[in-house]
Amino acid sequence: MSSKVLLEINNLSKIFADAENRVIALNNISLTVNEGEIYGIVGMSGAGKSTLIRCINRLDTPNEGSILYRNQNILDMNRQTLLQTRRKIGMIFQQFNLFMQRTIAHNIRYPLEIAGVDRKTADQRVKELLEIVGLEDKADAYPIQLSGGQRQRVGIARALASKPDLLLCDEATSALDPMTTQSILALLQDINRRLGITILLITHEMAVIRQICNRVAILDGGRVVEEGEVDEVFLNTQSEAGKRLFGVLPERASEDPDVPSLRIVFDGTAAEEPIISRLAVETGVYVNILSANMNHLQGKTYGQMIIEQPASLDEKHAVISYLTQQGLTVREVNKQ
Amino acid sequence: MSWDQLWPLVLDGLWDTLYMTIPSTILSYLIGMPLGLLLVVTAKSGIRPLPKLNAVLGVIINFLRSIPFIILLAMLFPVTRAVMGRAIGTQAVIFPLVISAFPYVARMVEGSILEVDRGVIEAAQSLGSTDLQLILKVLIPEALPSLLNGAAIVTVTILGYTAMASAAGGGGLGAIAITKGLNLRKLDVMYVAAIALVILVQIITISGNHITKKMDHRKR
Ligand SMILES: Nc1ncnc2c1ncn2[C@@H]1O[C@H](COP(=O)(O)OP(=O)(O)O)[C@@H](O)[C@H]1O
Ligand SMILES: [Mg+2]
Numbered sequence: 429m430s431s432k433v434l435l436e437i438n439n440l441s442k443i444f445a446d447a448e449n450r451v452i453a454l455n456n457i458s459l460t461v462n463e464g465e466i467y468g469i470v471g472m473s474g475a476g477k478s479t480l481i482r483c484i485n486r487l488d489t490p491n492e493g494s495i496l497y498r499n500q501n502i503l504d505m506n507r508q509t510l511l512q513t514r515r516k517i518g519m520i521f522q523q524f525n526l527f528m529q530r531t532i533a534h535n536i537r538y539p540l541e542i543a544g545v546d547r548k549t550a551d552q553r554v555k556e557l558l559e560i561v562g563l564e565d566k567a568d569a570y571p572i573q574l575s576g577g578q579r580q581r582v583g584i585a586r587a588l589a590s591k592p593d594l595l596l597c598d599e600a601t602s603a604l605d606p607m608t609t610q611s612i613l614a615l616l617q618d619i620n621r622r623l624g625i626t627i628l629l630i631t632h633e634m635a636v637i638r639q640i641c642n643r644v645a646i647l648d649g650g651r652v653v654e655e656g657e658v659d660e661v662f663l664n665t666q667s668e669a670g671k672r673l674f675g676v677l678p679e680r681a682s683e684d685p686d687v688p689s690l691r692i693v694f695d696g697t698a699a700e701e702p703i704i705s706r707l708a709v710e711t712g713v714y715v716n717i718l719s720a721n722m723n724h725l726q727g728k729t730y731g732q733m734i735i736e737q738p739a740s741l742d743e744k745h746a747v748i749s750y751l752t753q754q755g756l757t758v759r760e761v762n763k764q
Numbered sequence: 765m766s767w768d769q770l771w772p773l774v775l776d777g778l779w780d781t782l783y784m785t786i787p788s789t790i791l792s793y794l795i796g797m798p799l800g801l802l803l804v805v806t807a808k809s810g811i812r813p814l815p816k817l818n819a820v821l822g823v824i825i826n827f828l829r830s831i832p833f834i835i836l837l838a839m840l841f842p843v844t845r846a847v848m849g850r851a852i853g854t855q856a857v858i859f860p861l862v863i864s865a866f867p868y869v870a871r872m873v874e875g876s877i878l879e880v881d882r883g884v885i886e887a888a889q890s891l892g893s894t895d896l897q898l899i900l901k902v903l904i905p906e907a908l909p910s911l912l913n914g915a916a917i918v919t920v921t922i923l924g925y926t927a928m929a930s931a932a933g934g935g936g937l938g939a940i941a942i943t944k945g946l947n948l949r950k951l952d953v954m955y956v957a958a959i960a961l962v963i964l965v966q967i968i969t970i971s972g973n974h975i976t977k978k979m980d981h982r983k984r
Contacts, residue, residue, distance in 0.1 A: 485890050514892035525887035528982050529905050539891045542901065570981040583887075590891070 675730025916972025
C-alpha cells in the first residue's frame with residue numbers, strides 16, 4: 429500500500445454554542461489518512477464522529493484547525509474550489525439520502541448533470557455504476573421501491589459517479605440488518621481494492637472496523653483517545669472508550685498474568701463456548717482458562733480470554749493456528 | 765328564469781371567474797414562488813443564511829397576509845387605478861388579487877420546500893451542487909408534489925376571493941350570485957351560480973389531488 433498522505437487533519441476543534449449550551453464536539457483532533465487505505469473512526473453515540481466527517485467536506489465549519497486534502501486546506505478554499513473538491517470527495521449516509529423523486533438512474537446521474545457531463549457520456553457512466561453496485565435491473569425504479577441495502581448501493585453509485593478519490597461513510601451500515609451490512613461492507617472493500625478509492629468510515633460498531641479497516645481512531649468526547657493499525661489498537665486497547673467498544677467491561681479488565689499465556693480476542697464473529705470445547709477436540713490440547721471478560725451482545729460474543737500457554741511448542745502452534753482459523757485474534761503474553 | 769336565459773349568464777360568469785383566477789394565480793406564483801424560496805434559503809438554518817433580509821421579508825409577508833382581502837381591495841383603489849388604468853372591473857381586480865395572494869403563495873411554497881429532507885439537501889451539497897443547482901434540481905423537484913398540492917389550494921382560495929371582488933365591480937360567478945341573484949331576489953340565479961362555483965372548486969381540488977398523487981414517487 430502506498431503511504432502517500434491524502435487527508436491530513438490538524439488540531440481540529442468544533443464547538444456548538446448557543447445562549448444556554450456549549451458543546452465541544454471536536455477537541456483538538458489530528459489524524460492522517462493515507463491514499464488507498466480504509467480508515468475507520470469509531471466511537472459511542474455523541475462522540476463527535478458525524479461532526480468530524482462533516483467538517484471534511486465542510487458541511488459543518490470547524491472553529492479551529494486545518495484539513496489538508498492533497499495538501500490544500502479545505503477550510504481556506506473559495507467557494508468554487510470547494511465545490512470542485514467536494515466532487516472529488518464522495519459521501520454516503522446512514523439514511524441513504526437519495527432523491528426520492530428521481531429514478532435510480534437519475535439519482536446516480538445527478539453528480540454528472542451538475543458537472544455538465546454530456547448526455548451520452550453520462551448515460552454510459554450510469555450504466556457502469558449500476559453494474560458496479562449490481563443494480564442493472566433497477567435503473568428505472570424509484571428509491572421507495574428498493575430495500576435498505578439496495579438504497580445504500582444507489583448511494584454508493586451516486587457518490588462514485590464523479591470518480592472521487594475519497595469516500596466518506598457516515599454510519600453507512602447502521603440502518604441495515606447484519607446480512608445486508610456484510611454485503612455493503614464487501615462492496616466497499618471491493619471499491620477500495622478495485623478502484624483504489626480511499627475510504628474514511630465512521631461507525632459505532634467495532635465489528636465493522638475489524639472487518640474492513642486498515643487503521644482506526646477511537647473517538648471519545650470529541651478527542652482521539654487511540655489510533656493505529658486495527659489489530660494493534662484492538663489487542664492493546666488502553667482507553668475506557670476502547671474497552672467499552674471492544675466489549676471488555678472496564679471494571680473486569682484484567683491485567684496480563686505473570687505466566688506465559690495467550691490472549692484471545694472475540695470480536696463478535698465467533699462464539700465462545702463451542703470454540704474452546706472444539707479446540708480440545710480438534711487439537712487434542714486441553715487449555716487452562718486463566719481469565720475471561722466476555723460480553724454477549726445481540727447474540728454475539730465480544731471480549732477477551734486469557735488461557736495458559738500449552739507447555740510444548742507444537743501444542744502452542746496447534747492452538748494458535750486453530751484459533752486464528754476461526755477468525756479470532758491471538759497474541760502471546762509473557763512470551764517465553 | 766329559464767335555462768336558455770341562465771346558461772349564457774353562467775357561462776359568462778364562468779369566463780369572468782377564470783379570467784380573474786388564472787392570471788392572478790400565475791402572477792401570484794411568479795412573485796410568491798421566488799419569495800418563498802428566498803425565505804427558505806435565507807433562513808437561519810437555510811443554505812445561505814441572511815437573517816436580516818429574511819426578517820424583513822417575513823415582516824412584509826405577514827403584514828400583507830394579515831389584512832383581510834376586502835379591506836386590502838379598498839385600500840389599494842388608488843394604486844390599482846395607477847397600475848391597471850382603472851380601479852374597478854373584472855380586469856382591474858386582478859391587481860389586488862395578486863397583492864393579496866402572493867404573500868400567501870410565498871408561505872405555501874416555503875412550507876413545501878421545508879418538507880424536503882435535510883439529509884437529501886446535504887447529500888446534494890456533498891456532491892458539489894451550487895446553490896442554484898440545489899434549488900432548481902433538488903429543492904423544487906423533491907417538493908413538487910407538495911408544491912402542486914399547494915397550487916390547487918391557492919387556486920381555490922383565489923377563486924373564493926374573486927367572489928368578494930364583485931364588491932369592486934368585478935364580474936364572475938360570485939358577482940352573479942350576489943348582484944343578479946341575491947340582490948334581485950332571483951334565488952334560481954343565485955343557486956345556479958353557486959353550484960357552478962362549487963363544481964369548479966371540486967374540479968380544481970380533485971384534479972390537483974390526482975396530479976399530486978401521480979407526481980409523487982414516494983408512494984407505491
Ligand atoms: N447542530 C448541532 N448543534 C448543537 N450540537 C450539536 C450539533 N450537532 C452535533 N451536536 C453535538 O455534538 C456532539 C457530537 O455529535 P455527533 O458528531 O453527531 O456525534 P456522533 O456522530 O459520534 O454520534 C453531540 O454532543 C451532539 O449533541
Ligand atoms: Mg453520527
